Amino acid sequence: MANDSFEELDIAPEPEDKAEQADIYTEDGAVRGDFLAMVGAAIADRDVIWLRRHVGNLHISELGDVLEAILPEQRTALVQLLGDDFDLAALTEVDEAIRLEIVEQIPNEAIAAALTDLDSDDAVYILEDLDQADREEILSKLPFTERVRLRRALDYPESSAGRRMRSEFVAVPPFWSVGQCIDYMREEQDLPDSFTEIFVIDPTFKLMGVVDLDRILRTKRGVKVEDIMRETNHPIPADMDQEEAAQLFEQYDLLSAAVVDENGRLVGVLTIDDVVDVIHEEADEDIKRLAGVGDEELSDNVVSTVRSRFLWLFINLGTAFLSSTVIGLFDATIEQMVALAVLMPIVASMGGNAGTQTMTVTVRALATRELDIYNARRIVRRELGVGSTNGLIFALLLGVVVTIFFHDWHLGLVIAIALFANFMMAALAGNLVPMLLNRFGADPAVASSVFVTMMTDMTGFFGFLGLATLWFGLR
DSSP: OOOTTOOOOOOOOOOTTHHHHTOOBOTTSOBOHHHHHHHHHHHHHTOHHHHHHHTTTSOHHHHHHHHHHSOHHHHHHHHHHHGGGSOGGGGGGSOHHHHHHHHTTSOHHHHHHHHTTSOHHHHHHHHTTSOHHHHHHHHHTSOHHHHHHHHHHHHSOTTBHHHHOBSOOOEEOTTOBHHHHHHHHHHOSSOOSOOSEEEEEOTTOBEEEEEEHHHHHTSOTTSBHHHHOBOOSSOEETTSBHHHHHHHHHHHTOSEEEEEOTTSBEEEEEEHHHHHHHHHHHHHHHHHHHTTOOSOOTTOOHHHHHHHHHHHHHHHHHHHHHHHHHHHTTHHHHHHOTHHHHHHHHHHHHHHHHHHHHHHHHHHHHHTTOOOTTTHHHHHHHHHHHHHHHHHHHHHHHHHHHHHHHTOHHHHHHHHHHHHHHHHHHHHHHHHHHHHHHHTTOOHHHHHHHHHHHHHHHHHHHHHHHHHHHHHHHO
């Protein structure tokens, strides 16, 4: 129903070629090869009109995918040809290496001009990776209010809620009426492009509460804001780690949350779209760290990728020497029975895989805070139960296969016992190693895999070869 409290909205017409722009992907989500070929041809021909129509109108996520898919020399040319039609927000959708590569080709004056059209969280995302000198030069060219907002966000720790927040929000005093709020939102020019909540603050900017827009729209104009506001759902400290903030969104099903400083003053708002990015980044980071891979991107060059992976490979080399030392203790036994050399990788490999399964579950549970001191004992008991069950099943299976293949039930029994023992070690190591690393402040996602693999390898080799030495020495 229409009434005098609302005005008709002007809807901007959609571009005529919207249908063309929406279909740039293959069924598996990759950018179409023929589209990339057309983009490359247009860049080579310097066909600005085609590029502005077919590339300049893309959504920033689509433009980001195109930038990542084309050749490096084409990226610079594309940005230059698009000129003012290039949306700088697309740089938030690409790898850091590509983002820096493109930004280096754009004059600081042009970056500063483009940043004024971006949300503050996107502007901070682009600025935080720049050299200090370039960052300061760009900030100096921004309007005073915008410069202050961005500096304040950049002062917060990296990966904190303060870095992720938007500085643009709508805040009103509690004594305003609903009608005043509506008029303010109509007339004020410096408001966020989109928002769902109005925050209520006192004269010192301390957060008092929040009013949802739907509540504003359903309430008579004369009602005071303080009469319809509710307590803010879990305001987030600006220095809180972004992963912890994301967990609050997940736990309480939030769409947005106020961000406050150490004095409880409202400084920004964290929205669900930013949190989705955080969840993606943190999951990506955990997966990479489990494999001993550093903070690398697909666009990184060979040198930086080698540097990222070298450390944990070097540490793994040291643990591999420990495992080979264990094998060396039983060289005489292996010489007498070659079958041991054939079979011992099976024991180590099965234990390593079982340990990786347990470790992955434990690391992820620690990251999401589902695992704590209250349920740790129960989880360890569960994993021991899983380890003993799987160990028994595969020990019997492998023992039977070895007995049939080598015609020696003694060897089948030895490898079955060793495999069962290694499964138990895998269950313990996969649980306790990440827990202990987390307890002492180390990142379990980074270091766990190396140590769990070392323990299962050493247990597998020592158990199998030791048992074989003892058993066949008594025969």
